[in-house]
Amino acid sequence: MTADDAPPRPTRPLLALAAAIVVVLLGYLAFTVPASWFPSSTLKQWGVRDMTLPRGIGGAVNGEFIVSATDASGQAYVAIVTDLRARDYAAITWDARNVPADADVHFLWRTDYAPRKIFSEPVTVEAGRLLPVVLANDAGWLGHVTGIGLAIRGTLVQPFAISGVAAKPSGAVGILQDRAREWLGFERWKGTSINTIIGGDDVQQLPLPLLLAASIGIAGAAMLLWRRFRGSFGMADAALAIAIMFAASWFVLDARWTWNLARQAQATVAQYGGKDWRGKHLAAEDGPLFEFVEKARAEMPATPARIFVASEADYFRERAAFHLYPHNVYAEPRANTLPTSNLLKPGDWMLVYQRRGVQFDPTAGKLRWDGGAPVSAQLKLRGEGAALFLIQ
Amino acid sequence: MDIIGLKFGLLLVWAFGIACLAALPRRTAFGDEPGGRAWLIGAGGLAGLFLATLWLRALSLAGIAFSAATIALPILAATLALGAWSYRRNRRAPGETDGTSARDTPGARMRGALAERGAAISGRALPARDRLLWRLLLAWLALRALLLLVEVATHPLFPWDAWTQWATKARVWYELGRIVPFERTDAWFAATGVTYFDAGPNYPGTVGLMQVLASNFLGRWDDTLMNLPFWMLAVAFAFAIYGALRAMEFTPTWALAGTWLVSSLPLANTHVALAGYADLPLAIYFCAAILACLRWLRTRELADAALALLLLAACPLLKIPGRIWALLAAPALLTGLLPRLGPRIVGAAYAATVFGLLLLAQTSPVIMGYHLHLEFAPDWEALANSFFLYDNWHLLWYGALAAAVLGRRQLLSPQVAPLTMVVAGGVIFVAFVLLFTNARNWLSDQSTVNRATLHMAPVVAIWMLAVFRAWTETLRVPAARPMPAAEEALPPPEPAPESAAPPAAAS
Secondary structure, X not given: OOOOOOOOOOHHHHHHHHHHHHHHHHHHHHHHOOOOOOOOOOXXXXXXXXXXXXXXXXXXXXXXXXXXXXXXXXXXXXXXXXEEEHHHOOEEEEEEEOOOOOOEEEEEEEXXXXXXXXXXXXXXXXXXXXXXXXXXXXXXXOOEEEEEEEEEEOOXXXXXXXXXXXXXXXXHHHHXXXXXXXXXXXXXXXXXXXXXXXXXXXXXXXXXXXXXXXHXXXXXXXXXXXXXXXOOOOHHHHHHHHHHHHHHHHHHHHXXXXXXXXXXXXXXXXXXXXXXXXXXXXXXXXHHHHHXXXXXXXXXXXXXXXXXXXOOOHXXXXXXXXXXXXXXXXXXXXXXXXXOHHHOOOOOEEEEEOOOOEEEEOOOOEEEEOOOOOEEEEEEEEEOOEEEEEEO | OHHHHHHHHHHHHXXXXXHHXXXXXXXXXXXXXXXXXXXXXXXXXXXXXXXXXXXXXXXXXXXXXXXXXHHHHHHXXXXXXXXXXXXXXXXXXXXXXXXXXXXXXXXXXXXXXXXXXXHHXXXXXXXXXXXXXXXXXXXXXXXXXXXXXXXXXXXXXXXXXXXXXXXXXXXXXXXXXXXXXXXXXXXXXXXXXXXXXXXXXXXXXXXXXXXXXXXXXXXXXXXXXXXXXXXXXXXXXXXXXXXXXXXXOOOHHHHHHHHHHHHOOHHHHHHHHOOOOOHHHHHHHHHHHHHXXXXXXXXXXXXXXXXHHXXXXXXXXXXXXXXXXXXXXXXXXXXXXXXXXXXXXXXXXHHHHHHHHHHHHHOOOEEOOEEOOOOOOOOHHHHHHHHHHOOOOOXXXXXXXXXXXXXXXXXXXXXXXXXXXXXXXXXXXXXXXXXXXXXXHHHHOOXXXXXXXXXXXXXHHHHHHHHHHHHHHHHHOOOOOOXXXXXXXXXXXXXXXXXXXXXXXXX
């Protein structure tokens, strides 16, 4: 790393790294390919149109099958009629999102081999997704599969969406394609991006950093063993070779990250490009709220006034507060609570956005919330699920 | 016009910082040191932005309303005065000019300097084997900077805390033209409208002031463009890293590769693109402060000490944990100033800290009514996800572990020991927060673990490079083994013998 260092030719370390990656992938496949490495069958897919909901509440919305609630017995079934030979397909994947972490989800299927019996296999939920169900070695995965389904038991705290189902032969090539798809999946900005970057899809069977690190380790160890028994190069050369492999692996990860960043920049420009400050906020996730707050600001005095914000969702409460500054805003950051009425004084304002428990009597000009004592108030602005009051 | 004002304002702030650093008295000019100019540009940008926020504090204290004029004009005047003063001083410096030959005219010197810089930036001055790599790295860094600029200049303020507790202050202070206090609930109700409230009323205001600065240069509130200082910080930091690595005797290509490693950490990039949190500025100022301390240990220049102090002072003013991070300069300085005794003292202090933590985890002492028991229940799976499986850090933690193992005998070598002590202290601090306190919940849900780690990540990357370099050097040069008796008979070392030698003039 000083001026005297002549970097070794990078070809050999890069070849060693490539060979190590192949070794690691072969080892991975040896553990994960459930049946044939090179199956003759091809992928089979079913879309939203093929799905029915014999039990539960939901249906197709905007190209997704939304399951919003279970029925009175606490169950929901999504069913699909199929015709596939079980031995040709080793795994079933459900492309779902927003699945509650504590949901009790089972994959169900019926075969012509035992037509009266419904087989079941639990499905693991991770990061709101359903992990693939590997059935190659399941005793019930025999004959022709005439129907598959998904059973959800318990109360759904939020709706979840299914956009497709696939039966996969799960051969070596298919598995590697799935991994590559996970690594290259577009990771767009979301609320958690500031805390964690996954590096592709939310759920990954073989994280790319792990693959590359293991490959460097194997290549480095092989190089040191070679040196020990053949002694054809010095330790300093081996160290530089490790550095080259490390930098190359880092570059692979960085290229993936930069590619994702470029896609994100494109998406950001598509959503916000060419808009002024207000236009951007109107195009943002909280556009309707921003619009209402802008109207509210127009009703309020130019000089900063005290204003209390009420909303059930932390997000709307805090966003409304942010849009209201430099007025002197009070919004409880982490609880859907309002101060008692005796803490408010005439001249204060209150902005309500999608919150239950706030009542206004226009004839008496009285405002009360959460069953507390009423205060005199004037309704200054009304919106959909929103209102602005001036305390008198 | 407003965008031009913003660009001009930020460049002015940057130039102001450079002028401040250039004006500080030095025995060796920046241009005469490897990477000196890059360090001047990078550290100048960081210093300029922080000094500008201090200027806003001074204005507010003096009761002068914020405006482009009250902010920019004094900074412009100071920049011109300091620039002129340092230019005249450098012109008078011995050996610089002694005649009236055409080569020594200011124009010729300027042309010569520009040609030299052009050759350096384009890689023409490098050996052919490095030239391609140099240019590719530069292009790759430029592409990243461009993509981040597009994001930061287009996306409205997005991450949660940015609009619940950081930019809230920026909006109020910009619109009111002065700093007003933010208080907790009770104090806010008691103040009846005099003070303000947000989700983090006790948080330091420097990030908000950076946004106030940009808003004033812009001339209006825009919660997108006000975040450009974050991008400026990232670019200035890249310059500073390159300059620091060159000063640490890395070749230009290795130094640029090191700059790429530090600049490409995905979570750091995310904090530029989704600007608004204080974590990245803290990481940048902390790392630059440590590098300035190392620089001072080598040069013993008053100017480097002043810069190190300024950058350290920024840490607690950016975020509350910055108080602890700033303190971690002490182990580095102690180790650098007392190469033999320092590591022992710091090591003993760290060992005592770890022992104390483990003791409190095993016992339940009560002192003055306070229960001092610490719960040790780490979530190892979440830790593995954060550091090794997710792409928050590319391969940083794999590389750091490998460097620590391979270069274990060089961890306490004079060149590496100060950085090792900072990294060790940082690891203990982060481990304490994440493994022994309620913050472990944030580890499990991945909400804070990476942001807490981001503060030290750039330092760890540089330490990794330093350890690896130290290790490879031992492989190349057979270790000299002094006779034990002779070693004992040696006189006590000078304050820092390893730093007395001038940096080698690498290409």
